[in-house]
Amino acid sequence: MLFVFSFTFKGGCFSVTQTTTVISELTKNLTNQYPNLSWGNFHEYLRLKKIDLTMMQEATDQVILAAIDMQCADEADWTYIGARYFLNQLYNEVSNNRGINAYEDFPTLLRALTEDHLYDEKLLNAYSDEEVRSIGTFIKKERDSLFTYIGVKTLTDRYLCKSIEGKIVELPQERFLIIAMTLMMNEDKQHRLQLVKEAYWALSNLYMTVATPTLANAGKTHGQLSSCFIDTVDDSLRGIFDSNTDAATVSKNGGGLGVYLGKIRAKGSTIKGFKGNSSGVIPWMKQLNNTAVSVDQLGQRQGAIAVYLDVWHKDIFSFLDAKLNNGDERQRTHDLFTGVCLPDLFMEKVKNREDWFLFDPHEVREVMGFSLEDFYDEEQGYGSFREKYEACVNCQHLTKESVPAIEIMKRMMISQLETGTPYMFYRDTVNRENPNKHEGMIYASNLCTEIMQNMSPTTVIEETFTGGEITTRKKAGDYVVCNLSSISLARAVTDDVLERLITIQVRMLDNVIDVNEIEVHQAEATNKKYRGIGLGTFGWHHLLALKQIKWESNEAISYADKLYEDIAYYTVKASAKLAKEKGAYSVFEGSDWHKGTYFQGERYDTSRWQELKEYVKQAGLRNGYLMAVAPNASTSIIAGSTASIDPIFNKEYAEEKKNYKIPVTAPDLSSETTWYYKPAHLIDQLWSIKQNAARQKHIDQAVSFNLYVEHTIKAKDLLNLHLTAWQEGLKTTYYVRSTSSDLEDCESCSS
Numbered sequence: 166m167l168f169v170f171s172f173t174f175k176g177g178c179f180s181v182t183q184t185t186t187v188i189s190e191l192t193k194n195l196t197n198q199y200p201n202l203s204w205g206n207f208h209e210y211l212r213l214k215k216i217d218l219t220m221m222q223e224a225t226d227q228v229i230l231a232a233i234d235m236q237c238a239d240e241a242d243w244t245y246i247g248a249r250y251f252l253n254q255l256y257n258e259v260s261n262n263r264g265i266n267a268y269e270d271f272p273t274l275l276r277a278l279t280e281d282h283l284y285d286e287k288l289l290n291a292y293s294d295e296e297v298r299s300i301g302t303f304i305k306k307e308r309d310s311l312f313t314y315i316g317v318k319t320l321t322d323r324y325l326c327k328s329i330e331g332k333i334v335e336l337p338q339e340r341f342l343i344i345a346m347t348l349m350m351n352e353d354k355q356h357r358l359q360l361v362k363e364a365y366w367a368l369s370n371l372y373m374t375v376a377t378p379t380l381a382n383a384g385k386t387h388g389q390l391s392s393c394f395i396d397t398v399d400d401s402l403r404g405i406f407d408s409n410t411d412a413a414t415v416s417k418n419g420g421g422l423g424v425y426l427g428k429i430r431a432k433g434s435t436i437k438g439f440k441g442n443s444s445g446v447i448p449w450m451k452q453l454n455n456t457a458v459s460v461d462q463l464g465q466r467q468g469a470i471a472v473y474l475d476v477w478h479k480d481i482f483s484f485l486d487a488k489l490n491n492g493d494e495r496q497r498t499h500d501l502f503t504g505v506c507l508p509d510l511f512m513e514k515v516k517n518r519e520d521w522f523l524f525d526p527h528e529v530r531e532v533m534g535f536s537l538e539d540f541y542d543e544e545q546g547y548g549s550f551r552e553k554y555e556a557c558v559n560c561q562h563l564t565k566e567s568v569p570a571i572e573i574m575k576r577m578m579i580s581q582l583e584t585g586t587p588y589m590f591y592r593d594t595v596n597r598e599n600p601n602k603h604e605g606m607i608y609a610s611n612l613c614t615e616i617m618q619n620m621s622p623t624t625v626i627e628e629t630f631t632g633g634e635i636t637t638r639k640k641a642g643d644y645v646v647c648n649l650s651s652i653s654l655a656r657a658v659t660d661d662v663l664e665r666l667i668t669i670q671v672r673m674l675d676n677v678i679d680v681n682e683i684e685v686h687q688a689e690a691t692n693k694k695y696r697g698i699g700l701g702t703f704g705w706h707h708l709l710a711l712k713q714i715k716w717e718s719n720e721a722i723s724y725a726d727k728l729y730e731d732i733a734y735y736t737v738k739a740s741a742k743l744a745k746e747k748g749a750y751s752v753f754e755g756s757d758w759h760k761g762t763y764f765q766g767e768r769y770d771t772s773r774w775q776e777l778k779e780y781v782k783q784a785g786l787r788n789g790y791l792m793a794v795a796p797n798a799s800t801s802i803i804a805g806s807t808a809s810i811d812p813i814f815n816k817e818y819a820e821e822k823k824n825y826k827i828p829v830t831a832p833d834l835s836s837e838t839t840w841y842y843k844p845a846h847l848i849d850q851l852w853s854i855k856q857n858a859a860r861q862k863h864i865d866q867a868v869s870f871n872l873y874v875e876h877t878i879k880a881k882d883l884l885n886l887h888l889t890a891w892q893e894g895l896k897t898t899y900y901v902r903s904t905s906s907d908l909e910d911c912e913s914c915s916s
Contacts, residue, residue: 244830247314255321255336262332271301271339278334283326284343285386291350296358300346303362304338308369312337313805315820315827320803324381341368343384344375348676363669372657372666374703374800376649378419379677388419390681392699392795393611394688395423395645398449399622400430400527405449407623411644411685412453412470413460418684421469421612423645424453425620427506427538430527431479443527445480447496450487454498471502473590473609475538476511476573477554479523479566485576488584504588505577506609509542510551512591512891514570515884521570522558532563539606541596550593578883581901582876588614589898591891598896600757600865601695601789605643610867614897615793616647617866618697623687641687648677648692649699651797652732653804655707655832664735667700671739674698675747675787696750699793699866700736704806706813707832710841716812717843717852726859733792733863734773740787741780749785758786768862793866796899806832810860811871812845812853845873846904850886858893867896876905 256267265274275297278284292300309317317337326335326343335343345364352360367373374380382388394415398408408424415422430436432445450472457470474484485505487498514521529537537557542548557563577587588610595607595617605619621642628637650670657666678696683689705725706716714720744753757763764778794810801808802820813831816839820827831842850872857870872886883901890898 244313244315245310248312248317249310251314251317251321252309252312255317255333259333259336262328263334267336268304268306268338271304271342272297274339278326281328282386283328283334284384285347288343288346288350288384292346299358300342300361303365304342305369306338308371309337311371311805312803313829313832315829316803316805318827319799323799324377324803326385338369340380341365344368344379347383347680348379348673351676351679360669360672364673367666367669367673370656370660371653371804372660372662373650373652373670374797374804375673376795377799379650380800382419389683390648390677391420391646391683391692392649393421393423393613393616393647394685395425395609395611395616395618395620395647397425397608397620397622397642397644398429399624399642400428401624403625404622405429405452407625409449409452409456411623411688413456414684415688416456416460416470421471423471423473423504423609423611423616425473425506425609426450427473427475427478427608428526428536428622431525432483433479434525434527435531445483446474446478447480447483447487447498450484450498450501454500457500469502469612470500471504471588471610471612472498473504473506473588475506475526475592476508477522477524477537479525481505481523481573482576485573485580485587488586489580490583502588502612503580503586504590504609504614506538506590506592507891508550508554509545509591509593509891510554511570511573512888515574516888518569518571520567521573522554523566523568524557524563528563529557533557533560538608541606542593543597545593548593574884574887575880578880578887578901581883582874582878582903582905585900585902588900589887589890590614591896594891594894595867595896598865600763601752602757603755604752610897611645611647613796613869614899615701615795615867615869616645616697616699616790617793617896618645618647618691618695618790619643620645639687641690643691643694644685644688645697646683646688646692647697647699647793648674648681649701649793649795650674651701651703651795651800651809653704653801653806654702654728655704655711655806656804658708658728659711663731667732667735668739668742670700671698671736671788671791672743674700675740675743694751695789696787697790698788699795700732700791701794701797701809702732703797703801703804703809704832705810706807706842710831710838711833713837713841715841715843716856717849721852722855722859725856726863729860729863730768733865734777736791737781737786738777740791741777741784743787744785747787750787750789752789753785756786756789758789763865790866792864794860794864794868796869809869810857812848812873813842814846815844816842845871845902846875848873850874851889854886854890854893854895857890857895861895869899870895870897871899872901874901874903876903878903 260266275284279286279289320337321333325333325340328334342365345361345368349357349360349364376392378388378392379390382390396408396411398405412422426446429446429449430443432443433441434443436442453470453472474481483496484503486492488503511521526536526538535553537553540549540553542550580587590610596602599607601619605621607617608620610616623642624640626638626640628635650673652666657663675696675698678692683692709716709721714724753759758781761778761782764774796809798808807813816831816834818829820829857868861868874883
C-alpha cells in the first residue's frame with residue numbers, strides 16, 4: 166500500500182516516495198483491523214499544518230506527531246500508527262542497548278540480564294536450558310500491534326526493565342513472558358511450559374493485566390509482587406511504632422497501605438491511669454504522614470497510605486479535618502488518605518436526624534470489658550453492634566459526647582468536596598458478607614477500598630535480653646495482603662474467552678502468593694493463611710460502548726448483574742479446581758464457602774451454582790478471598806481501555822506527565838460508539854450506584870467505586886447518594902470526584 170502526497174518542499178532534498186514508504190510500512194496490515202483510518206483527512210491535515218518534510222527523520226517524526234494529534238472522534242485509530250512508529254524506535258534503541266536484536270535469541274537475553282543482576286537468578290535456576298529455548302519460541306512480536314501509542318509509551322516508561330544507567334533493555338513481549346515464567350516457575354514440570362504459554366497468551370493479547378508491582382517487578386532482583394496491605398494498629402506505644410516501621414517496609418517495596426486506627430485511645434484519654442494525657446490519633450497520623458513522604462516506593466513515587474477511623478471515635482472531627490487546606494497545620498496530614506467506618510446504626514441516625522454518641526475506645530475497654538469495634542450487626546436492623554453501642558450510651562460510668570449524626574455527615578461531605586475523601590466503609594455490610602467471619606473481623610479496607618479481609622493487630626508477648634542479644638516474641642496478627650489482576654472486559658468478552666482466561670488468571674494470582682517474598686513477617690503469614698486474591702475488571706464503559714448499551718439504563722444494570730455473575734462463577738470454579746490439585750486454604754473448614762451459605766439466595770439457585778456448591782464443599786477452595794475490583798488506571802491505559810468500572814472523564818483529553826502531553830481518545834471511539842460515551846460528571850450517579858449494586862452482590866470483597874459530582878452539588882443531593890449507596894448494599898465508596906478536585910488513583914492497586 167503506497168500513498169503519494171502532494172507537498173511543497175523548501176529544499177527539494179526529500180523524496181515523497183520516502184515519506185509514503187515510511188507510512189506504508191507503519192500502516193501495513195492495519196487498515197483491515199482499523200477501518201476508520203482516513204487517509205484523505207490525514208493528507209489534508211498535513212497540508213494545513215504546512216509540515217516541512219525536508220529531512221527523512223524529521224519527516225517521519227512530523228508525520229507520527231501529526232498522526233497522534235489527529236485523534237478525534239473520526240480519527241481515533243491513528244493512535245495505532247503512532248504506536249507502531251514508537252515501537253520501531255524502541256526496537257532499535259533496545260537492540261543497541263543490549264547488543265541483541267529485537268525479539269531474537271531469548272535464552273541469550275535471559276542469561277545476559279541475569280549476569281547484569283537485572284533479572285533474578287531464580288529464573289535460570291528454575292528452568293533448564295531446553296525449557297528456556299522452548300519458552301523463547303512463545304513470543305509473538307505481532308501482538309505489539311495491539312498497543313495504542315499512550316499504552317506502549319506508558320509500559321515503556323514505567324515498567325520495562327532498565328539497566329543501572331537507566332537504558333531500556335527489555336521489550337513488551339519479553340516483559341509479558343518474564344512475568345509468565347516467574348509466576349509459573351514452581352509448577353509441576355510436566356505441564357509447566359504449557360502454563361507459561363497460557364499465561365503469556367493471556368497477557369500478550371491484553372486480555373488481562375497484572376497489578377503494578379507484579380508488572381514492574383516480576384523476574385527482577387528487587388521489589389515485591391503484591392499490591393496493597395492493611396494493618397491494624399494496637400493501642401500501645403510499642404504497637405504504634407512497630408506498625409510505623411512495618412508501614413515503611415511495605416512502602417519501600419512498592420506496596421500501598423491501609424491502616425486501621427480505631428483501637429487507639431482518643432485525645433484526653435488516660436495513660437496508666439492518669440487522666441487527660443493521651444494526645445489521640447492525630448500525632449500518630451503525623452508520624453505515618455512523614456513515613457509516606459520520606460520512604461518512597463522504589464524511588465518512583467512517595468508512599469501511599471490510607472487511614473481509617475470509626476465514626477463513634479471521639480477524635481472523629483479532628484480526623485475529618487486532617488486533610489483540609491485551612492486551619493492549624495500541626496493538625497493536618499495532607500499526604501494521607503482518610504476513610505470512615507460506618508455502621509448501619511449511624512446511617513439510620515443520619516436518615517432520621519437523630520443524635521449520635523462518641524466514645525473513647527480505651528475507656529470502653531476499661532469500663533465495659535469489651536471493644537465496641539469488635540462487633541457488627543449480624544442482620545439488617547438488629548445485631549451485636551447496636552446492642553453494645555446502646556449499652557455504652559446507657560452506662561453512667563462511661564464518658565461520652567452527643568452530637569447530631571447529620572452534623573458528622575456534613576463534615577464528611579465538606580471534606581469530600583474539598584479533598585475527595587473520606588472514603589466510606591460500611592462495616593456491617595462488609596462483615597455480614599465476609600465468607601471467613603468464622604476466623605475474624607474486618608475493621609477497615611485498603612488504600613483503594615476494594616479489599617475486605619480479616620484483620621487483627623500484632624502484639625508483643627515478651628522481650629528478653631540474654632548474652633548481649635535482644636529477643637522479641639510477638640503474636641502475629643492478620644496483616645492483610647492483596648494480590649490483584651484484572652480482566653480487560655472489552656477484549657475478553659468480545660473474543661468470548663472469559664472462562665479460559667479466568668482459569669489461568671486465578672492460577673497466576675495464586676502463584677503470586679508462593680513466589681512473592683514479603684519482608685513483614687505477619688503479612689507473609691496472613692498471605693499464606695487465607696491465600697487471598699483479588700480478580701477484578703476494567704473496560705466496563707468500553708464494553709458498554711461496543712455493545713451500544715447506554716450507561717443510564719436498566720439494560721446496563723441487568724448486563725452488569727449477568728456478566729459479574731458469570732465472572733464470579735468462573736472464578737470460584739477455577740479456585741475450587743486448584744484446591745483439588747494443590748489443597749484448600751488453611752482455614753477453609755467452617756467458612757461460608759465450606760458451609761455453602763455463601764451460595765444461598767435466589768441469585769445462586771440455578772443448577773450450575775448448586776453443582777458448584779457441592780463441588781466446593783468436596784474439593785475446597787484454594788483462596789479464601791477471590792474477587793475485588795481495583796482502580797487500575799495505569800494498567801488499563803496500557804491495555805487500551807477504560808479504567809475499572811468507571812465512566813470516562815471525556816471522549817478526548819490529554820494525558821499529561823512531567824515530560825510529555827499526549828492527546829488521547831476514548832477507546833474504539835467512532836460515529837457508532839460516541840453516543841455511548843457519556844462523560845462521568847454528566848451521568849446521574851444514582852444509575853452508577855444501581856449498576857454497582859448489581860455488580861457488588863457477586864463480588865466477595867468490594868469495588869473501588871467513585872462518585873462523580875459537580876462542585877456545586879447541593880448537600881441534600883450528595884447525602885442522598887451516600888444513603889442510596891448504603892441502602893443498595895455497597896460495601897464502600899472511593900473518592901467523591903467533584904469537578905473542582907484533581908485526584909489521582911493509587912498506582913499500587915492498579916491492576
